[in-house]
Amino acid sequence: MTIDNTEGARAQIGVTGLAVMGSNIARNFARHGHTVALHNRSIAKTDALIEEHGSEGDFVRTETIEEFVGALQKPRRVLIMVKAGDPTDAVIEELAAAMEPGDIIIDGGNALYTDTIRREASLRERGLHFVGAGISGGEEGALNGPSIMPGGPKESYAALGPLLESIAAQVDGTPCCTHIGPDGSGHFVKMVHNGIEYADMQLIGEAYNLLGSALGYDAGKIADVFTEWNGGDLESYLVEITAEVLRQNDAKTGKPLVDVIVDAAEQKGTGRWTVKSALDLGVPVTGIAEAVFARALSGSRDQRKAAVGLASGQLADKPTDAAQFTEDIRQALYASKVVAYAQGFDQIAAGSAEYDWDLHPADLATIWRGGCIIRARFLNRIKDAYDENPKLPSLILAPYFRDAIETAIDSWRRVVSTATLLGIPVPAFASSLSYYDALRAERLPAALTQGQRDFFGAHTYERVDADGKFHTLWSGDRSEVQA
Numbered sequence: 001m002t003i004d005n006t007e008g009a010r011a012q013i014g015v016t017g018l019a020v021m022g023s024n025i026a027r028n029f030a031r032h033g034h035t036v037a038l039h040n041r042s043i044a045k046t047d048a049l050i051e052e053h054g055s056e057g058d059f060v061r062t063e064t065i066e067e068f069v070g071a072l073q074k075p076r077r078v079l080i081m082v083k084a085g086d087p088t089d090a091v092i093e094e095l096a097a098a099m100e101p102g103d104i105i106i107d108g109g110n111a112l113y114t115d116t117i118r119r120e121a122s123l124r125e126r127g128l129h130f131v132g133a134g135i136s137g138g139e140e141g142a143l144n145g146p147s148i149m150p151g152g153p154k155e156s157y158a159a160l161g162p163l164l165e166s167i168a169a170q171v172d173g174t175p176c177c178t179h180i181g182p183d184g185s186g187h188f189v190k191m192v193h194n195g196i197e198y199a200d201m202q203l204i205g206e207a208y209n210l211l212g213s214a215l216g217y218d219a220g221k222i223a224d225v226f227t228e229w230n231g232g233d234l235e236s237y238l239v240e241i242t243a244e245v246l247r248q249n250d251a252k253t254g255k256p257l258v259d260v261i262v263d264a265a266e267q268k269g270t271g272r273w274t275v276k277s278a279l280d281l282g283v284p285v286t287g288i289a290e291a292v293f294a295r296a297l298s299g300s301r302d303q304r305k306a307a308v309g310l311a312s313g314q315l316a317d318k319p320t321d322a323a324q325f326t327e328d329i330r331q332a333l334y335a336s337k338v339v340a341y342a343q344g345f346d347q348i349a350a351g352s353a354e355y356d357w358d359l360h361p362a363d364l365a366t367i368w369r370g371g372c373i374i375r376a377r378f379l380n381r382i383k384d385a386y387d388e389n390p391k392l393p394s395l396i397l398a399p400y401f402r403d404a405i406e407t408a409i410d411s412w413r414r415v416v417s418t419a420t421l422l423g424i425p426v427p428a429f430a431s432s433l434s435y436y437d438a439l440r441a442e443r444l445p446a447a448l449t450q451g452q453r454d455f456f457g458a459h460t461y462e463r464v465d466a467d468g469k470f471h472t473l474w475s476g477d478r479s480e481v482q483a
C-alpha cells in the first residue's frame, strides 16, 4: 500500500537495514545535511541509532515499510543495506509493493551482479528504477566516505548521483562515485575490485613472509619496512595498515599480535565470485585466483598439519645482502601488483563487452583512489594510462607501467627464484611473473595443445602460413586436410 503522506514526506533518502554498514551510511547522509528516514526489520536497531547518534542530523524514525516509504520525498530513494541474497529479495519485494513508478531502490549490499541484472529487469517492468551500488570501504568508509559504484538506469543517477557523491570519499575535489553503467555493472565492478583486493593482500602477505623467512626479520622490523615502502610507489591503504597490524602487540602474551593469530585466512566469497566470473569470461586473472586458492590452502588445517615435515629438497643459503633483497621484494611486489590490476581491468573490459555496458576504466581508477580498500597512489597512474589510451590492450603496455616493470624485472626474477630455492611459497609472485613472461612470449606451447586436441578429438587447428582451419588425418595417412 502506498501512503501519500506529502506533508510528512520530508526525507531525501531512506536507509533500510541498520546493522553496522547501514547505520554508518545513514549517519554519513545525515552529517551531510540530508534528512534520512530510518527503517530496520526489528525496531531495536533503529532506536539504538537514534539514541546514540540522533544528534548528528535529521533522522525520521519509522517502524513499518509503509511509514518508511511515506516519509520520503518523490522520487523516493531507498538504500537497502541488508544481508545479501534472499533477505535482499524479500526487502525489495516489500518496498516495490509500497513504492510508485519512478521511485528508486538502491541495493548497497554485496550482491552477485547476476542477481542485480535479474532484479533490475524485474523492477523495470514495474516502472521502478533499481540501482545496484557496490560500496567499498568497510565500516569506517561507510561513515566517513566510501567509494561508491552505482549501476542501473542512467536517468536515475540524475536524482541519486548528487546524494551519493555528497557522502563519498573525495580525492583532489573529485568524489569517489560515478555512474558505472547499466544493470549489474556496479556490482560487477565492485566484485572485481574485491578480487584485486584479494590479490593485493596475498602479494603483501608473500612479501611479509619473505622478509620474515628469508631475512629473519621480526614483525616490528617488517612493520618498519612496510612503513618505508608506504612513502614511495607502493603508498596505499593496505600497505599502511599492514605496518599497523604488524606493530600491534598482544596484551595477553606480549608477542606481536600477528604471531598469535591462527594462519588460516577466511573469505566471504567475492574473490571466489571474481574467479568464477573470470573463468566464464575466459580472462586469466591468475593473481586473483592464486590469492583465492592461497586462502583455501591456508584454511586446510588438517591437511597442512599432516604435511608438515615433507621433503624440501636441498635448500639454498639465505640471501646475505639484506638491503638488496628487501629492495628486490619491493620491486617484485610492485610488478606483481601491476599484473593483478592489469588482469582485473581485463576482466572489466571482458564483462563490459559481454553485457554491453560500455564501462570506462579511467573512471574506475578515479573512484578507487579514495574510500575503498584498494585505494593507492598508483591508481592515479592507472587513470592517466587509460585517459591517454582508453583502448589500451593491457595496463602492462602503458609506457609508465612498462618502464616500471623493466626496472623491476631482475629483482622480480631474483625474488621468485630465491624463494623457490629456499622453499618459501610465493604463488602470486611466481604466477604473476609467469603471466608476464607468457604475455610477452612470441610463441607459446599452445601450438602443441592444439596438435594434441586435433589428434584425439579432431578439433582442428590454424596454421601460421595459411587462412582457415586444418585437420591432420592422424589415424590415416597423416596427411593434412582443410576443415
Ligand code: NBP
Pocket (backbone or CB within 6 Å): 016, 017, 018, 019, 020, 021, 022, 040, 041, 042, 045, 081, 082, 083, 084, 086, 087, 088, 090, 091, 108, 109, 110, 111, 135, 136, 137, 138, 139
Ligand atoms: P549484515 O550483512 O550483517 O545484515 C544485517 C542486516 O540485515 C540487519 O539490518 C538485519 O535486520 C537485516 N536482515 C536480515 Br539478516 N534478514 C532480513 C530480512 N529477511 N528482511 C529484512 N532485513 C533483514 O549487515 P552489514 O554487515 O551491515 O552489511 C550490510 C550489507 O553491506 C551486506 O550486503 C554486506 O555484504 C554489505 N557490505 C558490508 C561491508 C562490511 O565491511 N561489513 C562492506 C561493504 C558491503 P535485523 O536487525 O532485523 O536482523
